[in-house]
Amino acid sequence: MTATTALHTPTGAARSARWTSLLQRQGVLVALALLILFGALRYENFLGAYNILSVLRYNSMFGLIAVGMCFVIMTGGIDLSVGTVAALSSVVAALLSEYGLTQALIGGTLVGTAIGLLNGVVIARLKILPFITTLATLLGAKGVALLLADNQSVSVSWETAFTELGQGDFLGLPIPALIALAVFVAGSIVLNFTAFGRTTLAIGGNEEAARLMGLPVDRTKILVYTLSGTLAGLAGVILASQFAAGQPLEGNGWELFAIAAVVVGGTLLTGGVGSVGATLSGVLLLGLIFNILNFENGRGSISLSAYWQSVIRGVFLLGVVILQNRLMQRRS
Amino acid sequence: MVDLSTPRPAPPRRAFDWSGHAQTYGALAALVLLILFNVVFTPNFLTLQTFNVNMTQVTGIVIVAVGMTLVIATGGIDLSVGSLMAIAGALAPLIFLNVPGPFGIAAAIVLPILVAGAFGLFNGMLVTRFRIQPIIATLVLFIAGRGIAQVMTNGNLQTFSNPSFQWLGLGKLFGVPVQVLFMIGIVALFAWVMKSTVFGRTILATGGNEAAARLAGVAVDRVKLAVYGISGLLCGLAGLIVIAINSSADANLIGLGIELDAIAAVAVGGTLLTGGRAQIVGTLIGALIIQLVRYTLLANGVPEPVSLVVKAGIILLAVYMQRQGRSA
Numbered sequence: 143m144t145a146t147t148a149l150h151t152p153t154g155a156a157r158s159a160r161w162t163s164l165l166q167r168q169g170v171l172v173a174l175a176l177l178i179l180f181g182a183l184r185y186e187n188f189l190g191a192y193n194i195l196s197v198l199r200y201n202s203m204f205g206l207i208a209v210g211m212c213f214v215i216m217t218g219g220i221d222l223s224v225g226t227v228a229a230l231s232s233v234v235a236a237l238l239s240e241y242g243l244t245q246a247l248i249g250g251t252l253v254g255t256a257i258g259l260l261n262g263v264v265i266a267r268l269k270i271l272p273f274i275t276t277l278a279t280l281l282g283a284k285g286v287a288l289l290l291a292d293n294q295s296v297s298v299s300w301e302t303a304f305t306e307l308g309q310g311d312f313l314g315l316p317i318p319a320l321i322a323l324a325v326f327v328a329g330s331i332v333l334n335f336t337a338f339g340r341t342t343l344a345i346g347g348n349e350e351a352a353r354l355m356g357l358p359v360d361r362t363k364i365l366v367y368t369l370s371g372t373l374a375g376l377a378g379v380i381l382a383s384q385f386a387a388g389q390p391l392e393g394n395g396w397e398l399f400a401i402a403a404v405v406v407g408g409t410l411l412t413g414g415v416g417s418v419g420a421t422l423s424g425v426l427l428l429g430l431i432f433n434i435l436n437f438e439n440g441r442g443s444i445s446l447s448a449y450w451q452s453v454i455r456g457v458f459l460l461g462v463v464i465l466q467n468r469l470m471q472r473r474s
Numbered sequence: 475m476v477d478l479s480t481p482r483p484a485p486p487r488r489a490f491d492w493s494g495h496a497q498t499y500g501a502l503a504a505l506v507l508l509i510l511f512n513v514v515f516t517p518n519f520l521t522l523q524t525f526n527v528n529m530t531q532v533t534g535i536v537i538v539a540v541g542m543t544l545v546i547a548t549g550g551i552d553l554s555v556g557s558l559m560a561i562a563g564a565l566a567p568l569i570f571l572n573v574p575g576p577f578g579i580a581a582a583i584v585l586p587i588l589v590a591g592a593f594g595l596f597n598g599m600l601v602t603r604f605r606i607q608p609i610i611a612t613l614v615l616f617i618a619g620r621g622i623a624q625v626m627t628n629g630n631l632q633t634f635s636n637p638s639f640q641w642l643g644l645g646k647l648f649g650v651p652v653q654v655l656f657m658i659g660i661v662a663l664f665a666w667v668m669k670s671t672v673f674g675r676t677i678l679a680t681g682g683n684e685a686a687a688r689l690a691g692v693a694v695d696r697v698k699l700a701v702y703g704i705s706g707l708l709c710g711l712a713g714l715i716v717i718a719i720n721s722s723a724d725a726n727l728i729g730l731g732i733e734l735d736a737i738a739a740v741a742v743g744g745t746l747l748t749g750g751r752a753q754i755v756g757t758l759i760g761a762l763i764i765q766l767v768r769y770t771l772l773a774n775g776v777p778e779p780v781s782l783v784v785k786a787g788i789i790l791l792a793v794y795m796q797r798q799g800r801s802a
């Protein structure tokens with residue numbers, strides 16, 4: 143899971159370079175362990191089953207989006223549309239929920255697939271910058287979601303098994319968390335052991351070289367954005383199921399959470415290097431930080447309004463990118 | 475309007491210029507068509523009130539988009555504009571509601587703009603000193619900036635009635651809203667800066683080919699720092715104008731989503747999103763188009779969400795045409 147895949151392994155690298163690479167790879171795990179220790183010592187119910195399961199259940203949506211974002215960023219691109227795509231999918235799934243879980247699941251996910259495909263085709267074939275393309279689909283998806291939902295949240299049907307997907311358990315674990323785990327494992331395998339995974343990294347490393355080598359650059363890019371859209375769609379279905387409502391205005395800032403998680407996991411924003419497993423650690427780290435902030439609020443020792451959370455999130459992202467940057471400079 | 479190569483245009487560069495201007499003229503033509511459409515189909519379009527409504531809504535976008543044009547011309551991007559507007563807009567009432575007299579008003583205008591400018595410099599520092607990609611560097615304040623504004627006001631709506639401060643948004647000179655004069659002044663100033671000053675040239679050189687500009691002795695880092703700083707200052711002014719118009723400051727809403735409008739205006743106006751070319755007047759036209767499209771749809775009974783989809787289409791179309799123009 144934590145295997146980091148780099149296209150070019152450093153040849154004859156100095157020991158310090160190996161240390162920085164180790165720190166970059168394992169730093170997030172160390173931080174994760176420290177946070178858990180801190181929480182366990184400070185809060186009574188931190189390691190209780192209820193808290194652990196609800197953290198996993200809630201963050202599984204971000205986990206799904208982060209896997210897609212990880213692949214996109216490895217190609218050197220970015221997908222800003224994931225949040226509103228998830229919102230749109232949650233609306234579609236809620237509207238379809240009266241026909242049954244399967245219909246809602248497939249319908250909601252396919253909407254994400256379609257937008258992801260559109261992103262990919264526009265980026266790869268029309269050669270429009272990824273952030274502009276996905277900014278446009280961010281707007282478009284939000285518009286369609288608001289239209290379909292008639293500007294309000296859409297309640298789901300309780301007649302069918304739809305809410306099981308987000309609220310149910312399987313073998314004592316939340317179903318969304320199991321789905322996210324399966325996607326992480328699959329993503330890690332795809333990245334490390336398939337031609338598609340290698341091509342993804344090659345494009346991010348040097349797109350022109352990848353093209354000259356005869357790698358299917360355009361097709362891979364289209365696939366990567368389609369994957370990201372599909373996973374965002376799946377996250378949207380889970381959102382609707384978990385909160386029993388399709389929410390056209392949800393998803394604000396999800397893309398930032400996903401980008402931050404990917405960066406924290408050590409994936410370079412310039413592409414070419416990345417790890418799905420470390421992205422999982424990144425998601426858990428961010429999720430835990432918010433969990434701990436909630437516990438702090440609950441204790442009443444400090445009163446951090448929701449507003450502080452965005453400040454802290456920004457400062458955290460800042461710290462991570464500066465650290466990543468320093469590590470990169472030392473490496474080179 | 476502005477291009478690096480104007481002094482001695484070589485033939486291939488001239489073709490390049492033409493395509494840039496072609497898009498600006500294309501945008502102008504689209505604007506004229508939109509206006510004609512409205513004259514024919516939208517009731518009461520040719521009234522002073524309609525004009526004022528549209529102008530009031532567009533000034534904030536134009537002022538922010540001018541700063542965005544400079545940033546994009548250096549090959550960067552500024553996603554934090556809406557949050558910087560919120561910081562300035564949340565700070566101003568805190569000052570003039572607590573500090574009485576003309577000194578309070580002056581401080582409430584000057585300080586927030588400077589604070590927003592300082593945050594802009596912070597963006598620039600991340601980009602130049604820490605070599606963080608602009609999209610990520612400005613993402614930091616995009617997230618944290620609005621949080622800062624919300625923390626300052628505790629997320630509360632601040633309402634006020636202060637004619638001397640609100641002159642910024644509601645005042646009129648010779649029958650023209652003051653804010654529109656501000657907008658025109660800023661567009662004219664920066665169109666001139668880009669066309670006729672060394673600073674403007676160095677911006678274009680930086681965005682055109684950063685390595686070459688550096689070798690040619692351009693202080694690339696200082697230029698970048700300056701454009702992010704300017705973008706911050708302009709966001710500060712835009713934030714003040716918006717709260718002056720609304721008679722209230724809501725840190726949750728000031729400038730929300732304006733980065734998209736600004737980027738769209740820049741793209742529609744013919745500025746290359748990859749840097750190296752800036753069309754300040756084009757940006758003004760782009761912003762007017764986006765505003766007028768929204769107005770046209772709303773005035774003709776099309777629901778607001780549809781205008782989001784239309785805006786998405788316009789952005790993609792504009793950038794696509796830009797690409798076609800360049801490769802032609």
